[in-house]
Amino acid sequence: MKVKIYSILCIAVALTFLLGFSHSNKYPSSSIIKGDKHPDVDWTVSCTDCHMDVTPEIVKSWNESRHGAVNFGCYICHGDGEEVFYSKGTDQRCSGCHAGQEVNFEKTKLNSCFDCHDGHSLKFHI
């Protein structure tokens, strides 16, 4: 049984790296490291147009947020989906725009902007 589990784990790790390096020329990104992949969809439809049907609650939550108010779309945190995708939005990009709200995480017990700000509503929840 243990051998079986280890084998599955090894294959999973190998697949993860394989998927990652297959894209590494363009975007050696977190999506690669985590092996994230967006389902193959009709790429001529925009994120929000599709997700209004697929994940309406998330779109609603985003739409009511400050990002939604200024129409800053899914791609900011999740990538374009096709060439680069982060299923769990990373906070790598936050301060690209929010340089005025810098946080020195070393001085906190936090690791991410999203530790305090909910991912889609962006509401401050601590």
Place this chain on the structure above:
Amino acid sequence: MSISRRNFLKASALTAAAAVIGVEPLTNSKVLAAAIQEGVVWHKTVCRLCGVGCGVMLGVKDGKPFGIKGDKENTINKGILCVKGFYLHRMMTAKNRLLHPLVRKDGKLVKASWDEAMNIVTSKFKDIIQKDGPDALAFYGSGQGQTEETYLANRLFKGYIGTNNVEGNPRLCMASAVGGYISSFGADEPIGTYQDIEHCNLFLIIGSNTAEAHPVVFDRLVQRKKDSPSCKIIFIDPRKTPTNRIVDLHLQVKPGYDLAIMHAIARQLIKDGYTDEQFIKDSVNFSNGKDPITYDDYKAFLEKYTPEYAAEQAGIQPGDIIKAARMFGESPTAMSMWCMGVNQRVSGVFLNNLIHNLHLLTGKLGKPGCDSFSLTGQPNACGGVREGGALSHLLPGHRVVANEQHRKVIAEIWKTSPDKIQPKPGKHTVAMFEAATKGEIKGMYILCTNPAQSLPNLNKYLPGMKDTFLVVAESFHPTETSKIADVVLPVSFWGEKEGVYGCTERRSQHLAKAVNPSGESRWDGEVLVDLAKRLGYSKGFEHFKSPEDIWNEYLKTTAGTDMDLSGATYDRLKKVRGLVWPVPTTDHPGTWHRFTSGDPYFPKDKAGNRRMYFYVKPDGKAVIFARPDKGPEEPVSAEYPVALTTGRILEQWHTMTMTGQIPELNRAAPVPYVEINPEDAKSWGIKNRDKVKVTTKRGSLVIEAKVIDRTRKGTVMIPWHWPESLTNILTIDAVDPGSFEPEYKVAACKVEKA
């Protein structure tokens, strides 16, 4: 100014770096973060895209673009960036960067050396000048070129080659605003600044989708509403747009029929007693556009513009006009903002005047929270082209070619003969390209713009452009224009060269050179000096060794004028986040409100007790215009029953040369589309995503339908960004008779299922 952040371990830098190299959140790995942070140098610069003027920090590591973030010390954006500016560093290394010169041989563009390309340009230009005279040549520039580049081109063509055929794409977007400011107040550009936003409780937004076209200004409006719950926004526009999210009253007008509304609001302000009679007495004249008239004449003129009349013209409710007037009148402060929906009209200048009228009537001008504030589309349309005088009738420092004294002053600074600068204005943009179709203009130098996509009524002008000897100085290839060029010169992009941009609020800001030019690309200034020397004008140009040399000469043209930049030296600009002119000395802080006591040129002796003195007008008074309303050049008809308007989306900019290289931005709107009102779609039998054919008198476009409740019934809108679907095949090339700006915003079309 370069800011080394070697020891700066805050999350901002880490995350920006991560965005470039694309690893897991560096905040999880502090050792890695510290290692990566080593050697990153952040350069203070300004966004390359719209005219807002956001401060940007460009991170460089090992000589390559490394990351980007908003400049939190910049007063305009305070660290915020929009989605387009967010990807600027990736545009620097985009796949479509042009890295070597191209020349056309046997009908194809092939790689060439700089010397070969410049020899071809020189020989052909000399040949044209000799055979057909200097007016057979033209320069077509851009509100994106740096001031130094535009200044050099203007100097070369007007002052040495001897043609006033010097134009730029601001003619297509801001010329009506220029005409409005000059005719109403006597001088171009706004009286106030962005600083007025935080003091204002009533915004009138007309013909501007601020949320998408100027997102950082929109964000400031969002914040203002949050900070001041009594703050209201009136919106006059044919479409519901993302801007509507913060709007309190929307007058959803028929495209091209909003002039009567502005008169009706003015009429209502007078009737309800909201005018500032002392201000009118002190600082306002009245005119019918030809002759002076009295205040009473103006009131009589307005009588026609009842709310009912204006509402019928515009297809809205009369009560909304009264409501808008009362909101404007009751608020102690008011700020108007507008953009292409006002300017790109055959009545663009008039409509600008009518906006100014409201502020002059109520005295809501020249004090905190009050301004008639034109939004600008390009990062240096104000700085390089309007202030630099790079349109066919202008000279630097708010001067005109028709004025002998102006020509004399500029010729002396340019070290050329006053006779070399022609007194007659050259051809405006549409006339210039029309002359190319007729073979009257035989050679054209195009810098940093893409007219083969951005001109209106493209089918009319493309053949002429193909026949003209076309030199295109560009950072990217192919564009619709570079594809048909005879010579394409690879020029440095943003971040690869130093210079100055002047944004919407009269603020001049320095852009740092952060990395070396890509491939064989060269700085435009260097290319223009090289061309000048090859054409035989070495003595007039050989002393320019750097952008600062050019800037220093340019400053001389502004000295003593209403747009005095003498105090904005490179040394100072490198340290501060821009300076707002007039700034006459190096210890002057810049000017918030022009024509008031805070303006260094305010003539206290002449002004007496007047709060505002428009010193560029002979008697110090601005003008309220009583000009009749006018509809669009091409109203809807039985054959073309639908109004077509064009516009922009948040994620793309202009012809997509830059933003189209970013997959994330393309994802937001992956295919070209036409917005159709759901009721129209139903009656036309069109479903969302159907292919439809949109036809005007000038051409047809097959495009995807986006059925959405945005345009009013009977109106469709097409964003003009996509090169594979040229919206401007459909647009009309009729121009405003004062500003010569085309009416991109209104045409008549028919829509059918393809």
